[in-house]
Amino acid sequence: MSTFxxxxxxxxxxxxxxxxxxxxxxSAARLPERSRPPDSALEVLVGQSWHEVQAEGDGQVS
Incomplete structure (x- = not known):
């Protein structure tokens, strides 16, 4: 499992x-809408560094 x-x-x-x-x-989509603005980024922890997760689509969590 990975931390996001x-x-x-x-x-x-x-x-x-x-x-x-x-x-x-x-999980992020279930957050209240004010908690996930369109310019938010999903990141995953790899070792001790955070890396942005590239998602298909329009780039917005909805």
């Missing part, structure tokens, strides 16, 4: 550990 977070201009929301980026995105 949602980084926004106003802060960072730790989503937790998931088996896939898809499951993390689904």
């Amino acid at each position: 977070r949602l980084r926004t201009p106003d802060g960072t929301i730790t989503l937790g550990e998931f088996d896939s980026a898809q499951l993390a995105l689904e």
Whole structure:
């Protein structure tokens, strides 16, 4: 399992550990809309570094 977070201009929301980026995105989609602005980025922790997850589509979590 990997640790995911949602980084926004106003802060960072730790989503937790998931088996896939898809499951993390689904979790982020359940957040209140004000918590996930269009310019947010899903990131995964690899070792000690965070890396942005590239998603197909329009790039927005909805």
